[in-house]
Amino acid sequence: MEDMIKGNHAFAEAAIRAGATFYAGYPITPSSEIMEYLSVRLPEIGGVFIQAESEGASMNILTGASASGVRCFTASSSVGMTLKQEGISHMADSYLPFLAINVVRYGTGLGTLDTGQSDYLRDTRGGGSGDYRTFVLSPYSLQEAVELIDRGFELADKYGMGTILHTEAALGQMMEPCTFPEMKKVERRHGSIDGTYSFERISPLYRDRLKEAIDEKAKYDSIKENEQMWAEESLEDAEYVIVAYGLAGRSATGAVKQLRAEGHKVGLIRPITLWPFPEKAFAKVNKDVKGFISVEENATGQMVEDIALTLKKSDKSSKPVYMFVDAFGVPTMKKIKANFIRVKNGEIKEVY
Amino acid sequence: MEDMIKGNHAFAEAAIRAGATFYAGYPITPSSEIMEYLSVRLPEIGGVFIQAESEGASMNILTGASASGVRCFTASSSVGMTLKQEGISHMADSYLPFLAINVVRYGTGLGTLDTGQSDYLRDTRGGGSGDYRTFVLSPYSLQEAVELIDRGFELADKYGMGTILHTEAALGQMMEPCTFPEMKKVERRHGSIDGTYSFERISPLYRDRLKEAIDEKAKYDSIKENEQMWAEESLEDAEYVIVAYGLAGRSATGAVKQLRAEGHKVGLIRPITLWPFPEKAFAKVNKDVKGFISVEENATGQMVEDIALTLKKSDKSSKPVYMFVDAFGVPTMKKIKANFIRVKNGEIKEVY
Amino acid sequence: MAIAKKVPEMLSKQISFCPGCGHGVVVRLLAECVEELKMEKNVIFNVGVGCYSLATPSIEADKFDTLHGRASAVATGFKRCNPDTLVISYQGDGDAYSIGVGESFSAAYRNENITVITVNNTNYGMTGGQMSATTMPGQKTTTSPHGRDCNTTGMPIKFPEMVAATFPNAAYVARGSVTTPKYVNQLKKYILNAFKAQLNNEGYSLIEVLSPCPTNWKMTPLQSLERINKELVDYYPLGEFKTRKEK
Amino acid sequence: MAIAKKVPEMLSKQISFCPGCGHGVVVRLLAECVEELKMEKNVIFNVGVGCYSLATPSIEADKFDTLHGRASAVATGFKRCNPDTLVISYQGDGDAYSIGVGESFSAAYRNENITVITVNNTNYGMTGGQMSATTMPGQKTTTSPHGRDCNTTGMPIKFPEMVAATFPNAAYVARGSVTTPKYVNQLKKYILNAFKAQLNNEGYSLIEVLSPCPTNWKMTPLQSLERINKELVDYYPLGEFKTRKEK
Amino acid sequence: MKKVLIREERCKQCGICVDACPKNAISYSSEINLNGYQPVVIDDDLCIGCGICYTMCPDWVFEILGDRG
Amino acid sequence: MKKVLIREERCKQCGICVDACPKNAISYSSEINLNGYQPVVIDDDLCIGCGICYTMCPDWVFEILGDRG
Amino acid sequence: MKEILFAGLGGQGILTSGLVISQIAVSKDLNATWIPQYGAAMRGGTANCTVKFGNEMVYNPAQEEPDILLAMNNPSFQKFVGMVAPGGTVVIDSSLVTCDTNVREDITVIGVPSSEMAIEMGHAKGANIIMVGVIANVSGDITEEEGISGMNEMFRKKGKSKFEEMNTKAFKLGYNFKK
Amino acid sequence: MKEILFAGLGGQGILTSGLVISQIAVSKDLNATWIPQYGAAMRGGTANCTVKFGNEMVYNPAQEEPDILLAMNNPSFQKFVGMVAPGGTVVIDSSLVTCDTNVREDITVIGVPSSEMAIEMGHAKGANIIMVGVIANVSGDITEEEGISGMNEMFRKKGKSKFEEMNTKAFKLGYNFKK
Ligand SMILES: Cc1ncc(C[n+]2csc(CCOP(=O)(O)OP(=O)(O)O)c2C)c(N)n1
Ligand SMILES: Cc1ncc(C[n+]2csc(CCOP(=O)(O)OP(=O)(O)O)c2C)c(N)n1
Ligand code: SF4
Ligand code: SF4
């Protein structure tokens, strides 16, 4: 039997178990417990813990660690993640893997301390310059977070790019039991910078950008093809499909179960990879579906764009997409259900 | 008869003519001539010119100026704009108007010096945290840039939000003649901070975020309804519509003219507001249109998402969207035409 | 009967710091000095992010909440647009010396005609007492659980000393404390000096204040004051590092 | 016949700076010192963004191009992961003292065991000669067209002096020049000192180099050297500001 | 005679004034204020109106009566 | 006797070595190298192999023959 | 599934009460979540947390409609009593909750003078543990033994077993409190 | 619409040549654009710019298929000759372009020893202006008077009229150069 553990502590421990030995970060509510935990834990395993002067610096410190081939990570929250965008895009351009945990807090600019999902578009499209992408993984429970952190490191290494664990204040702050895997030992990545000049790094000034553009696109296409992850409920006969991720997805899972029990033909897609977006899940949905409902913890609706884009390129291009956004806070099952009924009754206009 | 003038100089002069009296920035190729010009010009008109220690600082200096009610602006390029995202989102959250000129250079991270359009998604969705938007205006000529800079300031003031003039290295560096309006005198905005405590600013800790979320969404919806700008060619009978902005849009304008002359039923939508995206232009397109072609200067296709989203919510949701991206550089008319022919011949698969 | 000592008008609302927190004294002193200089209607309180963010609702004067660490940059914008207004940049050790060290350093370097008040409570109060650039050697915080190890994290920073030594044109630099009546009165004089320097266009002024954070120090308010008087002032000497040139 | 003075092996390719640019000398000296210490296969050249970015293709050793201003942070990552490797952070005055001043300051503050070389050519060479934090009073640049006005932009920064005065544990701090044979030889000694300090785990070392930028100064190479010798060294004195403690 | 005004609702019972008062004139009330603290009370007989409590209180509880200076 | 090797293709005709040579042994060739510069030539009779040209040249043009030191 | 809301002043140990209940549930192999309040009020003031447990997975871990409310002061009672599920129970510290608690017909209010009881038993800081006992009983899902062993094991693992005896006593007091 | 590519070494004044041509076109009320090269080579090395002008708006201002190429050194000739439109013209500085220029049948190559001519006329830095004259003539759109007045006005506005006489002479030399 496992003990209750706080989300942020679980994230930190999961990264340690996944073989990460290097952390640099800067405190910010509601993610600070990650680094507080690591300030004890990393020295125990002989790893490196650096409290940097800022989020930006911590990302650049990570750049040196990742270029050295060391499994490394950072964590922050929304406005703090904004400051990491410069480093994230530079690491993307340098093909350097990393894991960054965004314990999202609701709001623009400084934001609030409330739980929310208002960084979806930024994290899936990238807040830095250029065409890069990172993996964006979103857990709905601590157990799933533990697994996704391991998976996130592996994906990052496999494709030479970054992974964002995109989670919410509420998951970072809540407690529930979870199981950790054994400690993994990870070697320094091959072909990394260690002073021995084992390979020649081409200067950014002389890289073949056209070839890289083509390669990047191909790589992203192959990731879209191969790395989608999601959970689903009752898609085969669904008249409506609710789409929600993270804790909204968890609440929606319960809502869908209850609605089914009440006789409603409703299904659920819970994206686990926000990028690549789980388009394949939508292909499994019953052709006669009447519509999709995006449930999000933000002000304007963000993931709804990916739902609409997915449908646009499928045989369901004419299916309406509805949206239920409630600014911040985990949407209650009650509200999700009520909203579903309103959609079903034609009381809500589609957004796409 | 007007003289040849360099794009960056024209942008700077246009801002001065529009009544801006405050600039803070940090040099970066290919935008530096803007601040070089202003280092001469602003003192001449009694304005303030600050070379800040960084792009981030310059955006925060602007925050103080805008909160003081002064018409203010900054300029940078891609990676430099990344560093302004923190300030941009904070100004958005503080309802502070500003103009930021992004002379886009191609690429991720540090990027290159090549001209490109790889910041579309970042600039239209915001690279900071939260649900905010800024106006994103993209000119295809220096004359249009001059006009959009004035318009950008006015829109920013009207809605209490930011405007990004999203242009390209090539437009900043090229020369062509253009006409400037007379100098405009702009008063300090009403209800600004000037030390007299003329109004009470509510602390971010005590704002009614739920109400604001609803208000913001309504404001954005009303902007989408009222402030779309675009140019178009021959949409009524078009079999295919090319969509391109900025210099790609300019090149496409020529390509479409030539294709028409060659007997092809092709139309053009050239978005001028990238946000709000000119959805209304698409409504004007012939119902029997066979497809849309997005022409962009980037690696993976970015605006294509907005085209697909626009179609998804229209009666053209089943119309295919094709894409022609060539990484960096202004796409030649020749290539645009060749690509159109390939689409027409069914040699290219749609992306949406 | 007249009132000899009166909480400034602009502070008519209660403040929500922890019991014994030093921020309350600093805010009051700033307001007192603004009042004495009759600048109540010509002042901008520009505030960084830290526990002092809780103070802005209680200050009835022009005020602005900046991003974390950026207050000195924002203050620059305010001052350049309002050259005759008293611009105060209120920050913490975390805000001013870590994430904002670039902005703090550069405002001093440009010799911006603003007054920066940095409340040094040797940790990040608001976020739960993490180590800051001023955390003392051996001090336990939530990110230096075994006590600060200066071999890997550096020695605590003395920013006022640095400014005084590095920026020849800076107008006024001092460090005060809120731990005894004498120190409080002395701090008030420092603040008045800094404000006068600014109003006289003499350039950048900076005052660091040693201030207790009983909550995160896990001490009673009185123990906190004692810690400052016994431990901190040795490392962070009080006094003026740069006095006004008579003008 | 033997070769008495030989361009280091790792610099086998031509370098593409402007004629007379001082960066070439600095890069060569670094490589010479690396070679003398036999660290060719145990060194990381970590390079900021400025004209020196043009040098990495010519350096045949482990190297990394960072973002503008972030080199000292990236170097921190390298050093912590490669504690026995010589980590050199090559930066310019723009890179290290303006956009990167937070990272530069904080690496010094943490006393990272790295060697930072800052090439001070009193402007932003790469982007066309804009004013930097080291531009001299009255110096004309593309953003100080009438000559630098220190009343609004501040006095040029003396970073090495600041580091020496502010960070008690810093291992070694000096300023050199490439303008005469004597200075070049002296600079080489400084670099060797810094490298030895790092290899001996003594902590942070910093060397600023006064270096000509004939192109943006709009001078001939010889005039540029003369400008440094006549004008700059008075303001930016050469020498060691912090010498190694004998260990 | 009253020399000091007290805004009880603001007191957080931090004890700083109690310690600082040169005349030991300050103690705690047995009442509890809205924030759950027992606010200070002053013994007017002991109090000399020196103002030290005003100077030291972080919660703007006191005002000192009398002429300025 | 040759005391100095020159990689002509690297010379950018900056003039620094010409000025620094204590023996005025350096002048420019009349040929133009690939970069469009007239590279340096050394008058072996004047040259004393002091290495100052090596020390000062920013473009890694010279190598000095002889034993180290 | 049970949803319990614990609310009170900062120093009253309310978050710990919730955690103990959730850990007891876990020790019974139930699913459980614990989630603290969010918001702007960081310094002092009120605190609350929501605990949910049951056989099924806990879907929404956040506060939805509490079956049981523990209110340790007046503001907490007033703020949250309206949210309690019809038929639910409100446990109040009757030494501290002095306002009118007769505000809803469809809920049961149980007054427990836990602060006084704690002082009486010589464990002044133990009011929150007394309340854990009360809640464990009221929830109907937890036997006295399960509660005590779950609680003690939790404190033991945290290296805080020195209060074990006191805690056990306090828990029992609460569990067996007769209204 | 005419597209002209000006290419040479950094110091040869190639960007100015292009600018003068574009300004002359503008002075004739034509539409014109001027755009310099981009890329990573910032220090020294080659430079080039593309000028387009005509009655219609200039759509793509960037290099597409030059009608005329001015090549002031070997690398410029070699790099760009293949891009010239069929039937187009290449003007070379025959004092500096020493490579084989007989590489395409469908274009005309005009050799002008502008560097030598410039030295001869005592205005060593005027080779680029001589070439402006040549291009103005070759383009077929610009009369000698239009060229001279457009050019001189441009320099005058920039406050650089002191070379007016020399420039005029150089322009004329180029305009009237007989192959
Ligand atoms: C970009 C960003 N990073 C981190 C934070 C989180 N944060 C808020 S306050 C603070 C520290 C404040 O410390 P200090 O300035 O010393 O103020 P104190 O609370 O100690 O008075 C931090 C890290 C933030 N708000 N924004
Ligand atoms: C974020 C960012 N801002 C601006 C730039 C543009 N930039 C490149 S190099 C440079 C200045 C370099 O100056 P310095 O470090 O002094 O090097 P120098 O070229 O003078 O040797 C600038 C501003 C950039 N690359 N990235
Ligand atoms: S946490 Fe510390 S600094 Fe913040 S209000 Fe409480 S005592 Fe003051
Ligand atoms: S611009 Fe200046 S610093 Fe850059 S390479 Fe040329 S001379 Fe050197």
Ligand code: SF4
């Ligand atoms: S005024 Fe002086 S004597 Fe009176 S209570 Fe206050 S501190 Fe004590």
Ligand code: SF4
């Ligand atoms: S100092 Fe103020 S808050 Fe503290 S006990 Fe005294 S009156 Fe109360």
Ligand code: SF4
């Ligand atoms: S070695 Fe000495 S003498 Fe010979 S050419 Fe070089 S500098 Fe002159």
Ligand code: SF4
């Ligand atoms: S110093 Fe070097 S580059 Fe300069 S002239 Fe002499 S050999 Fe040529």
Ligand SMILES: [Mg+2]
């Ligand atoms: Mg602090």
Ligand SMILES: [Mg+2]
């Ligand atoms: Mg420089």
